[in-house]
Amino acid sequence: MRIALDAMGGDHAPEAIVEGCLRAAREWPETELILLGTEESVQPLLGGNPPPNLRLQPVEEWIEAEEEPVRAIRRKKGSSIVVGCRMVKEGRTDAFISAGNTGALMAAGTMVTGRLLGIDRPALAPVFPTLDGKGMLVLDVGANPEARPEHLKQYALMGSLYAEKVLGFEAPRVGLLNIGTEAGKGTQLTKEAFELIGALPLRFVGNVEARDILDGVCDVLVCDGFTGNVLLKNTEGVAKGIFGRLKEELTRNLFTKMAAAVLKRGLKRFAAEMDYKEHGGAPLLGLVGPVVKAHGSSDSRAVYNAVRQTQRFVKRDVTRSISEELQRLERG
């Protein structure tokens, strides 16, 4: 198996990417890892004796975090993101992972790698943390802000297959994000999507409210990309705000610092559970091959986790499963 990685994207690139790849390459010698990065920034980090299954494929340019996605991928055809997505399309790699510009990766995934037949819009599908530690696949979180009912139906199908084959959920419970649990709630979009998803051969548990996400009320949560993006950022913001404020309380004076020392281990474990980075990358589902978005703030551990998860994405051949399921539905 061969996996290409964007060495130039993410807050801690290229160091964290290379470091995570070195660890992954040693752990899985049968997996070939290809770093897409510039010679001068990546080569020194590889050291004198990199594992034989890790190599640099030089690129001349990269897309910055702030660049306007569509313009950037049109102008920078030699950038790590565009090259990686093209390699997936042409079968020169089995998968591509990037922690870089999310919008650019989504645009390149759609326009360069290309969509599966029968998929109107790809969906970005990160795993949200849940209190039971199992996590919840949420899609879409922004690949397609203006979703139609048909798109949500496709998300349900793709999400269910990915959750089963890659995340290990048995008969994943698929929920529809809504503003009430009763059928008939919400907007025209959710009402129509409810009917469409209900007719699919999967375990649909109906409408789900945002307040029940952390409790793991379902395994796959379907929503339009605008709402999903708001949900993702709100969860990050609230968790970060509370943990930040908690830290203040713990370091307020000598006594609270002593108390904090006692609680440290438990709180650290909890903070880690709430950390997106532990859950590997977010696949861009619906493309002709695996393209995975790692969190922008990925450290080497997150990169390693993304490689682990992406291997399962390739091995379990989720792309083919989605394609076959679409054809089966098409035939009725």
Next chain:
Amino acid sequence: MRIALDAMGGDHAPEAIVEGCLRAAREWPETELILLGTEESVQPLLGGNPPPNLRLQPVEEWIEAEEEPVRAIRRKKGSSIVVGCRMVKEGRTDAFISAGNTGALMAAGTMVTGRLLGIDRPALAPVFPTLDGKGMLVLDVGANPEARPEHLKQYALMGSLYAEKVLGFEAPRVGLLNIGTEAGKGTQLTKEAFELIGALPLRFVGNVEARDILDGVCDVLVCDGFTGNVLLKNTEGVAKGIFGRLKEELTRNLFTKMAAAVLKRGLKRFAAEMDYKEHGGAPLLGLVGPVVKAHGSSDSRAVYNAVRQTQRFVKRDVTRSISEELQRLERG
């Protein structure tokens, strides 16, 4: 001033409602408080010597939390919610507060109390907690799930006036909830709303992302009711989940319990800051008179806070300000 309250609605009704009213009536002797409730459930709670400015106006029925809103307000014309909303319409009270069925209150507000001329849809506008303690008015959180750009424009106008006159923000910063901060981001709805709000005579700070809410990036946040409802419930769910898990860590063993004792005061203060109930009720803006939704889990303190805030709503005559501002815009 006269304020009517639904004694029958909310998780802790009628006890918490009556108790909160008793305190409010003693605190503000010039405000007349009218409890809408059944004789047998409310009268005993009033005791032998209630304050002269607090009285019971008996109703025969009430709407349960689980009832379908529109059907309930049609069938139960003598219920506390319908009677309260009718009293506002007929000028027999200056305001009405209910902690009961949110959907029923929104429906009765729109269909019984009635909309202001120039307002297409009322908006439910709670105050979200922020880390600086000032809070952020968010509207709409579900009165109107299917919003058009024109509606968001009206929310911006109403929210800005309410935040200034009732919450005490000077020149409130109005933001539009979006999935990126740059202009031109998001859906057709947010793109068009961005232009409309930008043309209003208020302090528009542009697009705001959900991850920056807790940091208080603006004072008034405008969004469609579907997204706002998801945001509200997600914030509640994440905060509740984290605090619950924190409690587990603090009570894990004897040592953590001792540590918890040291931290207790600070953590309680923080939890209180994050509590919606501290911020009074959520007005249903855009009606011909003040109708206020108190949190369903309101205790007596929350009821008291809602009365305090509603008095300001009446005194500062926000309804008239909204109406005048609409007419001024109409005239160009």
